[in-house]
Amino acid sequence: MRQTLIAATLVASAALPLQAQETNYPLNLTNCGVEISFDAAPDSAVTIGQSATEILYSLGLAPKVSGTSVWFNPVLPEFTAVNDGIERIADNDPSFESVVAKKPGLVAVQYEWHVGESGIVGTREMFHDIGIPTYIMPADCDTKDNSTGGDGTRTGAFKTASVYKGISELATIFDVQDAGEELVAELQTTEEDAIARASGLKLPDDLSAVFWFSSADLEIDPYVAGQLGAPGYMMGALGIENVIASDEEWPTVGWESIARADPDVIVIAYMDRRRFPADNVEKKLEFLRNDPVASQMTAVQKGRIVQMDAHAMSATMRSIYGLETLSEALSEMSFE
CATH class of the missing domain: 3.40.50.1980 (Nitrogenase molybdenum iron protein domain)
Incomplete structure (x- = not known):
């Protein structure tokens, strides 16, 4: 009987998700070719790009978002109420000064042409020189050459792995890895179900x-x-x-x-x-x-x-x- 109970306990334990590790600071990352480091989780963030905004919201980090910008569509429905309480700095491109005025601990960016070597909002160096780290979503720089101007040129096919990478790295920066793993798992299920539906047609x-x-x-x-x-x-x-x-x-x-x-x-x-x-x-x-x-x-x-x-x-x-x-x-x- 005791052995049966022990076996049942082991099976049940194996079925439980493992607790994600806490972030060990200082944290050093290479993001879109630039080295960034964090001594602790940022206490606030400004987003330049709806993608970065919605990922931070999805990770439960809305209380740390002090300003948003660059919107194409309404926010995901589940975040309407929380988004209404956060300042929208600009519908489209914010100014460098308006972002800096929020004194963010991190600027999270969707497109490198907003914050990059020739960023129309500012370069990464401009932000880093005044102590504000920047993070660009990997989906806009992995397998992509943004030096060609405009929307850039893909050097390899976009894969959703770059989206999952961005989610995981932001979760690590803010020390919310459990939320990151849960979000990635949900998105992977959606992706798999969509492909399976089409393959059955x-x-x-x-x-x-x-x-x-x-x-x-x-x-x-x-x-x-x-x-x-x-x-x-x-x-x-x-x-x-x-x-x-x-x-x-x-x-x-x-x-x-x-x-x-x-x-x-x-x-x-x-x-x-x-x-x-x-x-x-x-x-x-x-x-x-x-x-x-x-x-x-x-x-x-x-x-x-x-x-x-x-x-x-x-x-x-x-x-x-x-x-x-x-x-x-x-x-x-x-x-x-």
Whole structure:
């Protein structure tokens, strides 16, 4: 009897998750090619980029966030109330002075073009010289060359491992590893379920798609997703061919070229941002239905247009939710 109880206890113990280790400070990390160090968990943070904001919220660190900036869409619903109580420094690009004025213990950044060698908010050196460490999400620098200007060029395909890396490193910086492990596990389950759903569908072997993020003007070439970014990951994971051959993150490609490729599915971004006319999803839909070239594409004729959260099209935690959106949309389409 005693041996049975001991065996049962051992089995039960093995089924329990292991407690994550505490962070040993000082902590030294290499982040996007820059050495950063922490003597203790930062007491506050300012975010430049919605991805960094939502990851910190998801790790239970909202009380430490003193300011946010660079928003594409409303915050994830579960964080609406807490986000309403945190200052939004800017909808888009904040000034260097407005970030520094918050005296943050860390500046967490989504895009290197905001804070980097040629950062439009400031360089990392500018922040580090006044004692403010910066952390750039690895999804924007791993397998990516941001020295090419604009949105940069991928040197290798985006993988969700870079998102999980960012979550784990921020969790380590703030000494909340348990929360980090739980968040990564939840996202991995979502990713696996989305792929399994699509694999169970009878999709054509040559299924193709194009992702349209926005356009500086509806009369000129649109910004569409290249092969190696987050949309490329979604298409590859679900067995879809991207009709855009470029390795640039968001190349501009003419509608005539896209129409010749005739994608089976068109994925369009919806967002609150209104920097360009085509940021408005209704303007995108109106264009696709009425433009003499775009309206003739099979995806438009068959109504195979998927609306996706713009933030999911960037290399972020939401890319995994975007994969789920696309997988669910495919399950409701007919390709006969």
